[in-house]
Amino acid sequence: MTEQEIIDITNKVFEESFEIEPERLIPEANIFVDLGLDSLDIVDLVVALQNSFGVKIRNEESIREIRTLQDLYQFISAIKSVKKA
């Protein structure tokens, strides 16, 4: 899976599940402060990403470090490469 595919699929989750306009989905956007997700939303984000990427991420420690969309793209990318390896 390419980096761009990861970005596109992730952004699609934000657009569809959280009704966020595509123009707001910039890499520097803070998921909580800028995109307005709260603690319940984060649970749903994890489930939606698991379904979209076919990976388990719920119990990953590093998930707690994620703040921006860029952080999220990198996190998924790392998980996908571990899975491949």
Add this chain to the structure above:
Amino acid sequence: MTLRRVVITGIGVVSPFGNGVAELMKGVEEGRSGVRFMEGWDQYIGLQSLIAAPVEMQGEKNIPRQKRRSMGRLSIFAAQAADEALADAGIALANEDRWRIGCVVGSTMGSARSINETFEIMLPDHDLTRLNSTMFFHCMSHTAAINVAQYLELNGAIMSTSAACASALHALGTGYDMIRLGRQDVMLCGGAEELHPTVTASFDILYATSTKYNDNPQKAPRPFDRDRDGIVCGEGSGILVLEDYERAVRRNAKIYAEVTGFCTTSSGLHVSQSNKESMVTCIRRVLDEAGLTPDKIDYINAHATATLQGDQEEAEAIREVFGASVPVSCIKGNIGHTLGAAGTIELAAALKMMERGVIYPTLNLENVSQDCEGIQHVMQPVTKQIRSILKNGFAFGGINAALVCEKI
């Protein structure tokens, strides 16, 4: 302690005829049916009744996402009905002491669709990891009540009355007592329900649903009719604003009617069968509480689900108390049986009939069944000054509920 008087100052409805009381009344006045053949229901093996009265959901995106995410279908109906009821009452929550305003919203099943979806996701492999955070909130029994409360940001009492087809009347009775006792000043009361094949199935399995009109859906249900064959489920929500009378008068509110009596009894006999004796007791007691003799009731809005047994028992009960002296009608022929929402959607229609001085006929009542004779069925529109309404509701578990309201 003096009990306070309680009045109805606002009405809100989402029904198979659309969003709003006006849409409901248009359908009733025009003698329309909201019953349809339900595509895809035949995939449920053994389901005999394939018709229902669905709501075409609209305007749900007007509810902000973070308030909407915990709402199953019925909660959206309830929130929209609550909005309309508050606007109708002329109450702007921003100007109110929200600790004095609460809600009681009941339902039979809660969010049947969400419950089914949750188990469909989880069950094949008992996999919990695919469930999102808000599914639980959709599936909780009190989902409609808490969603109305968090949507409106109420700080008062939130309660949920779970009494199947009597849920909405129970909600009204509970709100009535909360205000009478001075615990709250305004209560948004009612019920909500959503359609799902499994909800119809719960009646279908008991042979209580209509199965003979799948090819002619608008001919069912047929309350009190010779050719009735059972329940047709509907969906929606009805919310009434109950208010302390003194407060309503002080702010010059429009008052539909005063609630003067509420009673609920149970047959104590059977989980599904109706029972005339306990219905009669319920009706006599509610009249006593209201201080009215039977001849003082101007209109009875019946429960009349079109089951063979239920309609017969209710007709007998009405006949025993009132004879043929009071006009009786029911709008389930138009919108089906909206279960947990039925009490308030139907009372809303009755209040509008009171306002207009017209009783609309029971749709699909073409030939009165012999076992339902002896009461005054309304089969053509009747012009009548209505000063008092008796609303009946009967539910699984042998529950009877009745409410009286009067023009003041």
